[in-house]
Amino acid sequence: MGMQAALQLLYPPQCISCAAPVQSDFGLCAECWRETSFILGLVCDQCGVPLPGQESAERVLCDDCMTIARPWDRGRAALMYRDNGRRLVLALKHGDRMDLARPASAWMLKAAQPILSPGMLVVPVPLHWMRLFRRRFNQAALLSRAIAKAAGLEHCPDALIRTRTTGSQEGKTRDARFANLVGAFRVPKARERRVAGRDILLVDDVMTSGATFAASTEALFAAGARSVSVLGLARVAKDG
Numbered sequence: 001m002g003m004q005a006a007l008q009l010l011y012p013p014q015c016i017s018c019a020a021p022v023q024s025d026f027g028l029c030a031e032c033w034r035e036t037s038f039i040l041g042l043v044c045d046q047c048g049v050p051l052p053g054q055e056s057a058e059r060v061l062c063d064d065c066m067t068i069a070r071p072w073d074r075g076r077a078a079l080m081y082r083d084n085g086r087r088l089v090l091a092l093k094h095g096d097r098m099d100l101a102r103p104a105s106a107w108m109l110k111a112a113q114p115i116l117s118p119g120m121l122v123v124p125v126p127l128h129w130m131r132l133f134r135r136r137f138n139q140a141a142l143l144s145r146a147i148a149k150a151a152g153l154e155h156c157p158d159a160l161i162r163t164r165t166t167g168s169q170e171g172k173t174r175d176a177r178f179a180n181l182v183g184a185f186r187v188p189k190a191r192e193r194r195v196a197g198r199d200i201l202l203v204d205d206v207m208t209s210g211a212t213f214a215a216s217t218e219a220l221f222a223a224g225a226r227s228v229s230v231l232g233l234a235r236v237a238k239d240g
Contacts (some may be wrong), residue, residue: 002016016103017084017091026103028084028213034115037080039111046070047210047230048077048111049237071217072202072228073091074115077235078107081206088172089234090206093139094183105146108203110148115229117199122148123159125204125216126185143233144203154203159191160216174209181215187223196224207232 013022015029017036022029028036042051044062048139051062079085091097092104124140132138141157148155166184171176185196200220207213207230217228 009040015044016100017088020224025102026099035084037082037085037133038107039077039079043076045074046072047075047207048235050080064210068210071221075207075213075232076108076111076115077206077207077232078104078111079234081234081236085234092142092233093205094135098137098142100140101142101146105143105150108143108233109150110229112231113149113200114238115231116153116201119171119199120201120229121159121194121198122151122153122155122159122201122203123195123220125202125212126160126162128162128165140204140228143205147201147203147231156191156194159187159195160185160219161188169208169211172209174211177209177211178214181211182187183215185216185219187219192223194218195234197226200225200228202230203232204230205233207234208236208238210222 013027014020015022015032016026017028017032019031039048039050042053042055042060043049044051044065045059046061046065049062051060081089088104089101092100122144124138124144127135127138145155145157162184163186164184166180172180175204179239202213202216202220204212213230217230220228
């Protein structure tokens with residue numbers, strides 16, 4: 001018996017969400033799979049929100065992206081921020097479930113296929129150093145590192161820094177979210193040469209209004225990035 005088989009006998013695979021028995025490591029049981037809203041089919045090409053209709057080769061935008069100036073080029077997300085998708089994000093973000101980065105990054109990479117290009121530089125949205133000290137890890141950096149490795153792309157975890165504490169965005173209006181993040185990010189001098197002239201894949205865990213992605217994208221363009229596309233694990237969408 002091989003070592004892997006022996007380990008599976010001792011530690012049989014469990015659902016990453018509820019710990020029910022599953023067939024393979026880092027999987028979801030049938031019930032948790034049904035409660036996880038993966039984004040499939042036609043999506044907005046700029047923010048990744050699902051849209052009604054059939055998949056099309058033409059670029060399609062949602063109502064928000066037709067009315068709000070998005071500084072980045074294209075965007076995708078792997079799942080909707082609700083039900084089990086929300087529980088998984090919160091477990092990764094606040095529950096020290098760093099093991100979730102492995103399956104989550106695989107879902108994200110699958111969603112990102114239409115917006116990837118050779119030679120992209122993968123960059124996570126940073127935490128402020130005070131929050132990073134308290135949390136001990138940046139969930140966006142865990143995801144971006146795994147995505148870059150799987151896609152064979154260069155990873156630069158410190159291409160951006162958060163220059164000040166911005167507090168929680170929860171409960172703020174859309175305008176307040178954007179105002180709160182103006183000037184909150186920059187590319188440090190030591191990383192400007194790695195960013196300049198590059199196509200960037202900017203990674204975060206959740207996209208709500210797009211304010212964090214927008215402020216981060218503007219900082220990357222200020223440092224000379226050629227293009228920026230964004231990728232989130234989960235997408236918050238309006239009801240109805």
